[in-house]
Amino acid sequence: MDEYLRKDLHVPGEQIVNLRNKFATRSAIIREIYALAKNPSIRKDDPILIFYAGHGTSAQTPDGWETGREKISALVPYDTYGVDEHGPILPIPDRTIGGLLHEIAEGVSGEGKGNNITVIFDCCHSGSGTRDTDYPPMCLERGFEMDENVSIPSSLDENIWSNLPEDRALSVVSGFAMYGTRSHVLLAACLEGEKAHEENHRGKFTGALLHTLRQVETHKLTYKDLMERITEKMKDQTPQCEGHYIDRTLFNALVPSTPRTIFTVSQKGEEYTLNAGSAHGITSGAQFAIYPSHDFESQDIPLATMIADTVGAFSTGLFFVADGVEDLPTPCFALQTLVGKANALRLYMPQSANAGSVLRDLKAELDDVDYPVVLREDETQTDLSVYEHVGRVEYFINDPLIKSFGLQKLFNTTGAETRYIHPILRSATHFFWHFNRSPDVSALRDSLHVQVHVLQRDDEAELDLYLRPPYRTHGENLNRDGIVDVVADDVTAYGVTVESDFTVPLHVWAFYFDCSDLSISDYYQPPAFGVRGEAPLPANGKLTIGYGAGGGQPFKYYLRPDQDLDVGFIKLFVSTRPVDLSSVVQRSPFGTEDGMERGSRETAPPLVEDTWDTITIAVVQRKHPLDLSPPVT
The missing domain is CATH 3.40.50 (Rossmann fold)
Structure with missing residues (x-):
């Protein structure tokens, strides 16, 4: 325990x-x-x-x-x-x-x-x-x-x-x-x-x-x-x-955790392959403990320790940390124990911290923490900055994409003790890694079209399974070149539509990244995402999120007290194979309260050999509408 x-x-x-x-x-x-x-x-x-x-x-x-x-x-x-x-x-x-x-x-x-x-x-x-x-x-x-x-x-x-x-x-x-x-x-x-x-x-x-x-x-x-x-x-x-x-x-x-994700390891000749890759968030240098059974206990001694070498989209080559390991059973199972260096949070702390400052204590403790973090001297090349001010610790955002929309720092502060700071940095590591990660080559996004609409109840339509009028889209598409600008009234409902030009079905996950509190919520997860899970985005078809047959709840936006502007991002992970991304979701560390035509697949050339991609849409939330009227001349 x-x-x-x-x-x-x-x-x-x-x-x-x-x-x-x-x-x-x-x-x-x-x-x-x-x-x-x-x-x-x-x-x-x-x-x-x-x-x-x-x-x-x-x-x-x-x-x-x-x-x-x-x-x-x-x-x-x-x-x-x-x-x-x-x-x-x-x-x-x-x-x-x-x-x-x-x-x-x-x-x-x-x-x-x-x-x-x-x-x-x-x-x-x-x-x-x-x-x-x-x-x-x-x-x-x-x-x-x-x-x-x-x-x-x-x-x-x-x-x-x-x-x-x-x-x-x-x-x-x-x-x-x-x-x-x-x-x-x-x-x-x-x-x-x-x-x-x-x-x-x-x-x-x-x-x-x-x-x-x-x-x-x-x-x-x-x-x-x-x-x-x-x-x-x-x-x-x-x-x-x-x-x-x-x-x-x-x-x-109030004590969130992520489930233990176990991957299968197969062997071909002298090569061992993990059945997960970059689409799952695996990076080169990640470390895994290998067990003979999927249902191992924490006190069980692993058969071996292996490290990720060549990382593909959905598979990863592994090598042993130590020599002389006997052949492993087939299959065997891997639990990730360390992430690769690419997952690390890039952190800035001022060098002029006074003696007795919590930032000095924090710096001394960073070598022994259980999350990857790298201190940088150039603040512009980091994800987050930590400053101490009047007995509190403030967290400033340095990610250029987030800052470009006017959000400068996290909404909350913490007490000036390292035990309060570490949970924030741990969550920030998870947040910025998944926020920024995308494949080296984007093979899907140009043929996917994402729309965001206001939703309204259709009182004349047949009631849904919960005996309520269903939602329908209302008005024009709000997604303009990857930016959605809304008035955060905590009332208006919104939904997403994803349309595909591809002749093969695709798997989709959708998340909302809240840049004010580091939470990641799931807007949509596929109904079934096992090995044989059916792809929810049909070939040459569309997936509705928050309304219609696609599933998921409509979402709305609100501003916290004393907040005039907030920024978040809807991020879609799209892949040709089913991927379990349930571990991406995280609560805020601050503990806030609150039949489609499929085309001729048999004769068409393959889309891309097993690939994945991401699409990111900024959601700028204001207290008052943006004035788009032309200037008076």
Whole structure:
């Protein structure tokens, strides 16, 4: 879990407390959970994760604890049943956990951290603690029954849970299955009374959880959906998802991630080929870990490390980093671990930063970051500049195309600490790489015609599948030489039409690059983009985006408060083969709130041997219409 937080979700190490083995004592666990409530750097509704993997137990309900059950559930810290100055060290009951969560969420005076709290328990609350004979060797239960001579006193941790409202106290004591709770979402390894298992000292539930998380985008999946996927993988225990907000996206969509993209590697003779190329964003020098199976786990040791050499449109030649590697199985699977130098963010920072400036600290840390960045002395040859001003950090745009439309900097600033700056630079790296990348030779765009129109409801037409009047284009084409100039009223709907002169169908993805906040949203993705996915842009046909049969939602534009001008870009990726570009999408790092004739393909000469292309359209958004009237003479 620690590795997932750091590498996949890019959580800074200083924001993670990891208590393991002898450090996971009762007092340490309670102290660190309680510290979350008092941590001034955690703002209201920031995502908080509490993860426990270890033993659980059950005990007789203490006198006076009105739970409606004969037993309560409890976590078993490392030093349980030891002795300290207060006497025997007991497990941590569910009521204590409830009190701590209430303190984090609401605080004593209602100034808590909010309800964006995720609690994950990979343990069970009853069982023998011995190896289960129904399971293979090294398969253990994660729980045990308390000694009958040991009881939980009714006053245990009363200082923690005594401030709970009556209804809250009743809702947190049912064995960690906290039905109706509003302070958090609980993910538990199994039902009460079931056995949570581990294999090779790793929890099976944690393994399934991490495997699933690495296949998805966290900001597009709900807790309920996540647990349904995990449950399908686990036949011997029933994971549980409890809480009022189980239909909320993971971490309330404030910790975005990209799914783990796996590529197939094939072998012909002594040559190895990756089934992805420049169309997928692969560049020379990219590094890959090679595995025998598509469903590998993070702790698995790769068979080899390979580097991208010759990069084609849809395939890439690979070579081994080290000599003496035995033949790999066919097929095998590649996970990209490092990008090529071409992906790097070109960054400028002023050289005159004062001693103690955050920019000096930032420069020192850039050698060890997990995203590619290159410092340049010529500011005009960079993508982004970083300046410190009155305790804040500002981000200025240097891309000449974006600046040509009048946008000079990102709308938001950040605090003057490197932990706030790194997420911006990481997102900027992703943003500018995909914004600027195009094939070396443009073979498609001259025969593709892109129109942008205002959309209006057609009240006289047949209702669509949602029982609403469909959209129709209205007025003239707004795309003039690759520029669309609109009044951003947050009301008017727009759609895109792509027409093709080619006699072969084409695959299309459409994205909107927001140059004010570095977000990339998908305007259109093909209904099916697997190996046999049908191309949505027919031969000699058209694809409608945001209206008609093409799919996708209409889009509109708005200006932020105190903003008179904004600039974004609609970028289409078009290819002769299906390509999965779902990983291009990213949320803003600032956490903002807010039948066609196909022609005679058999006899026609091939278009181009497997190619791809891009088309970019600027969208300039103003508060008032642009005055195009001729000057008075």
